[in-house]
Amino acid sequence: MELVIDRLTKQFQNKIAVDRVSLRLNNGVYGLLGTNGAGKTTLMRMLCGILQPTSGTITFDGMDVREEGYRAILGYLPQDFGYYPEFSAERFLQYIAALKAIPKKEADSKIKELLEMVGLTKERKKKLKTFSGGMLRRVGIAQALLNEPEMLILDEPTAGLDPKERVHFRNIISSLGKNRIVILSTHIVSDIEYIADEILIMKAGQIIRNGIHKELVNDKEVSVWKCVVEEKEVEEFQANYTVSNLRPHEEKTELRIVSKEAPTDTAIRGEVTLEDVYLYYAQKE
Numbered sequence: 407m408e409l410v411i412d413r414l415t416k417q418f419q420n421k422i423a424v425d426r427v428s429l430r431l432n433n434g435v436y437g438l439l440g441t442n443g444a445g446k447t448t449l450m451r452m453l454c455g456i457l458q459p460t461s462g463t464i465t466f467d468g469m470d471v472r473e474e475g476y477r478a479i480l481g482y483l484p485q486d487f488g489y490y491p492e493f494s495a496e497r498f499l500q501y502i503a504a505l506k507a508i509p510k511k512e513a514d515s516k517i518k519e520l521l522e523m524v525g526l527t528k529e530r531k532k533k534l535k536t537f538s539g540g541m542l543r544r545v546g547i548a549q550a551l552l553n554e555p556e557m558l559i560l561d562e563p564t565a566g567l568d569p570k571e572r573v574h575f576r577n578i579i580s581s582l583g584k585n586r587i588v589i590l591s592t593h594i595v596s597d598i599e600y601i602a603d604e605i606l607i608m609k610a611g612q613i614i615r616n617g618i619h620k621e622l623v624n625d626k627e628v629s630v631w632k633c634v635v636e637e638k639e640v641e642e643f644q645a646n647y648t649v650s651n652l653r654p655h656e657e658k659t660e661l662r663i664v665s666k667e668a669p670t671d672t673a674i675r676g677e678v679t680l681e682d683v684y685l686y687y688a689q690k691e
Contacts, residue, residue: 414459425612436587
């Protein structure tokens, strides 16, 4: 299977939200990384066929995403996941299955399987209004998988989750890319660092860098430096460099700086992480 995005553009009045994006994606998990306002949600909504592009095309195995047949193989978890608070998890999934025209016997079997996969079998009869944010996102994943989609789109799926729930969610997602295309958008690097087969960095509506984890952290354009400075100098360094971290060091401050050139004569080169690469490209002029 193959998703082809060709010169995709979306303009709202004077603002270009997505700017001539072109990609070819096959089976696997793709992490779409970008700050809020980068154009991720607009791109996701076009990939779902919810939003019409100003120009450009999106096809899945040659089928335009606006065709009815595409909806049958699409699973979508939006950033703002709507649900009925009075429904139990099981009842809600039965309702979504009916909307997707899945036969009842098939739906009941699939719902049982999915509730087990997302760890909600014991809570299946409880009302959704009693669920934590993490539990609701797990219900969201289950509803997106009801029709066994070949294309799965997850928009900021870990938003509002605590660290434990985020790890649980990542473990679920990592197993989903074997037989389908999964696109996960986020502004949190750790969400995709270890589960994405390929990472796409988006800024100002464009994909400005993409590649596998190993390629990105070995990017020759990105260097990381550690240097110790006086506390009174910290503000100046923050104004002139991308400071990814700082911590007290005796009576001074140790800075971790993402920069092509060494910020001081005594700076020591550090190991580049995906977060460093993301910061570099997100702040690059």
